Amino acid sequence: MNILIIEDNKDVLDNTTELLELTGYKVSGAINGKEGVKVAKETLPDLIICDIMMPEMDGYDVLYYLSIDPKTSTIPFIFLTAKSDATDFRKGMELGADDYLTKPFEEIDLIKSVERRLSKSNRLKKAMNSFVSGGAEEEFDMENVDENHELFKNKKNKVFRPKNFVYLQYGSPIYLYYIKKGQVKTFKTNEDGKELITGLYKENEFFGYHSLLKDDEYSDSAIAVVETQVELIPKEEFFSLIKNRREVANGFIKMLSKEVVEKEEELLNLAYNSVKKRVADGLIKYFDKYSQDYIKGLQIPREDLANIAGTSTESVIRTLSEFKRDGLISAEGKTIYISNEKELRNYKY
Amino acid sequence: MNILIIEDNKDVLDNTTELLELTGYKVSGAINGKEGVKVAKETLPDLIICDIMMPEMDGYDVLYYLSIDPKTSTIPFIFLTAKSDATDFRKGMELGADDYLTKPFEEIDLIKSVERRLSKSNRLKKAMNSFVSGGAEEEFDMENVDENHELFKNKKNKVFRPKNFVYLQYGSPIYLYYIKKGQVKTFKTNEDGKELITGLYKENEFFGYHSLLKDDEYSDSAIAVVETQVELIPKEEFFSLIKNRREVANGFIKMLSKEVVEKEEELLNLAYNSVKKRVADGLIKYFDKYSQDYIKGLQIPREDLANIAGTSTESVIRTLSEFKRDGLISAEGKTIYISNEKELRNYKY
DNA sequence: CGACCTATTGATCGGACTCAAGGTTGGTGG
């Protein structure tokens, strides 16, 4: 695995290089943007880490020049910067950067970010794979997709800040969405303004396909939970993928059938189970979805949990208090830790 | 439209012939089973009406001999009989008869039955059409299916008496089911034994496809509501239809997406709406589904309505009493009549 | 006609929603 680091500060460059070589990567360096672009085009590394603040050609320029060349446009790109300004962050993400590391960074953060991005080249293809196979065990066969071709050609990047809408109920779908980084939830609202969360999505997942597939206006709204970078795939590309590849179509049929059954299960749950049971289920659902990202604990707002369980915020809080008392969970500030996963998972009453 | 009547009683034959000719059909007659089969094979009528009790070759034999010849096996077949015994009824239905008229019959019943069956030759194809187009306005293009071929070749007939299970939760799906006549409901059960009805199906509809498509055990149970004649289509045939016909696959994707969205809507409903609203919605749902069959009123058991609305039987009854008081519905015995459809449909509280 | 099932009404009880009032936390700007 070849990694290219573009960084004008010699100390930082050496340090980072050493760190990554210790971890077992082959690393090359470039001392400024121009050289960086040149090396990138010549050696086609598997990953590029690039500083933003550099004389002459800055990080944004580097990313831009690499993105217009098909050969380099798909190489994972991580920004490295002292700036922690949200505006800059968004600018980089909109250009198509894959991650953003703020100096000074922890070694572990760098390594983790690198590994995550490396394991994700051809992410879209892999994501679509697990997408249509319903996230199931069996591997869906999309290997005969030409490896040199991207799954989707015309995609745009867009960044949404927390609580920004990605799309609104009753709007017309134009895109299939793919989350490069961040978190999105979809929800429906009833006449009284009460919300029910219908979907939780994270990094490397697609969303917004139901309304697209049923060829109708959006039946729910989608909102970014955290700062989220999204790839917008024109619906025509999505449709042509489904229409031209039988295995994708079949995968969708299977996945959608599964979803129908899951929703029916939730209906049964919502119809007859107590709030306690529903909150327990909601916690587990959230836990299963995001536990990798928040090993430290669940960062879920009480209101969101209420809107997953289909109850009121106060009821959720009271239930959580009970769970604490019974030793099922513990909490520290807004963060929830699951202490007794097994019992919570089999919660009955 | 040619109709063949096979009936050994000359009076009945003449009477029926006259009746149908008056309605505008071309009618030929046969005075016994043997002749009936002969005429049927020669003239290939569009519909056959046949008495059961006949000397020499009885109605069952006629049906049997016609069903083993591919040329005549798909002709709609109506039994005419003085017997009203349920055993006989089921015997006829199992052999593949399409309807069953008991003598003495009302003229209107005969005409209605004939028209219904005639409008339904190639029923399966038409049913699959509206099935995959999600019952929507647009016609789905399945015209290039060879007209001389049945959609499915190997199908079996089976008759289920009221409250008999068609399939059981956790069983393994082998068939796609198609209702020739009757009514089926599917439901899930929770740990406390409470039921939630997940699907209502009637004549000319398919059911049991979710578990088939997601390739897993049944996630719900199916039960016959009334005496129901079902066609069992082996899953292999169903799969080959999906795999070989792109338009069918696409239709399924669209239909399933629609179902997901509908289930989500129900979730929102169940989560936040009052029992009254849910009962109103349940009534409307039932009404929309079966109003053609029961112009006279809805024959729904209170318990079923409760299991659609996700509430208890008593609550349903109390709500119905209120609706009666407010003039939204009226009732006569177990039958419910909808008096103010509009208000019921827009029920808010 | 008796057994059984379904529909209906009454009475009671409790879970969960609502409203209301602090308490915490985190972010922002002076």
Place this chain on the structure above:
DNA sequence: CCACCAACCTTGAGTCCGATCAATAGGTCG
């Protein structure tokens, strides 16, 4: 760095909807 504000979390009190239990009436089937 601290003060302030807004957003979120938490707890309390009161209320009501809807589930449950129980009893009766009406219908149906053998």
